[in-house]
Amino acid sequence: MKKIALFGYSGHAYVVADAIKLSGYETVGYFERAEAHANPYSITYLGYEQDEQTLLPLRTEGIPGIVGVGENNIRQKVMYFLKRQGVNCTSVIHPSGIVSGVATIGEGTFVAAGAKVNPLAKVGAGVILNTGCIVEHECSIGDFAHIAPGAVLAGSVSVGEGSFVGANAVVKQGVRIGSKVVVGAGAVVLKDIPDNQTWVGNPAKEISK
Ligand SMILES: CC(=O)SCCNC(=O)CCNC(=O)[C@H](O)C(C)(C)COP(=O)(O)OP(=O)(O)OC[C@H]1O[C@@H](n2cnc3c(N)ncnc32)[C@H](O)[C@@H]1OP(=O)(O)O
Numbered sequence: 001m002k003k004i005a006l007f008g009y010s011g012h013a014y015v016v017a018d019a020i021k022l023s024g025y026e027t028v029g030y031f032e033r034a035e036a037h038a039n040p041y042s043i044t045y046l047g048y049e050q051d052e053q054t055l056l057p058l059r060t061e062g063i064p065g066i067v068g069v070g071e072n073n074i075r076q077k078v079m080y081f082l083k084r085q086g087v088n089c090t091s092v093i094h095p096s097g098i099v100s101g102v103a104t105i106g107e108g109t110f111v112a113a114g115a116k117v118n119p120l121a122k123v124g125a126g127v128i129l130n131t132g133c134i135v136e137h138e139c140s141i142g143d144f145a146h147i148a149p150g151a152v153l154a155g156s157v158s159v160g161e162g163s164f165v166g167a168n169a170v171v172k173q174g175v176r177i178g179s180k181v182v183v184g185a186g187a188v189v190l191k192d193i194p195d196n197q198t199w200v201g202n203p204a205k206e207i208s209k
Contacts, residue, residue, distance in 0.1 A: 013068025
């Protein structure tokens with residue numbers, strides 16, 4: 001059975017833990033700053049990844065990890081740290097997630113239950129494709145982005161690095177969303193969005209942060 005380590009153990013990490021279990025991996029344990037009070041998956045606590053030696057068993061045995069942190073910046077920082085420490089991240093796809101055979105998914109990317117990734121989509125590293133989202137044909141999603149539950153990206157949409165597309169948002173075909181953008185829940189995005197902006201509503205418009 002393939003082994004994997006989980007980084008983070010709350011909220012989003014529970015969703016990842018569920019998918020890991022259903023995907024037939026053996027979770028060797030979780031890493032967190034301190035042992036979690038709740039342990040719904042009865043996973044062994046392996047320590048804080050920043051403490052020397054805690055990652056040694058993963059390095060020695062070549063066991064990959066996945067970072068179960070919803071916040072894009074933090075997920076990126078932890079993944080970069082792990083890479084520097086010689087620990088690779090791997091993607092996890094829930095058994096009910098559907099990824100086209102001609103789509104690509106980067107390392108450490110999580111595809112949640114019911115998410116669909118259609119042909120020729122290119123999904124970067126450390127991305128969250130959350131529950132039931134749709135990434136249509138030829139979309140391009142930058143590293144460390146998060147497509148929230150139920151969001152729909154129509155054909156050939158691009159989403160920049162570190163951007164967040166909120167729950168049930170809809171993005172019209174061909175629209176280009178920049179980096180570090182926030183699209184609010186339920187937004188309907190009809191126009192390109194420059195980097196670092198927050199857009200909400202239908203039709204979506206910018207709000208100042
Ligand atoms: C598994 C998971 O849980 S994944 C996470 C899923 N969560 C989501 O999708 C939530 C996404 N977040 C949002 O939609 C947030 O409201 C944000 C990020 C867009 C804005 O949050 P904030 O910066 O805190 O803005 P704030 O709540 O102060 O609202 C600012 C204004 O925008 C409006 N607004 C905020 N969000 C939305 C929205 N989604 N749609 C329409 N209007 C909105 C507010 O009503 C407010 O308007 P007002 O100034 O006229 O009163």
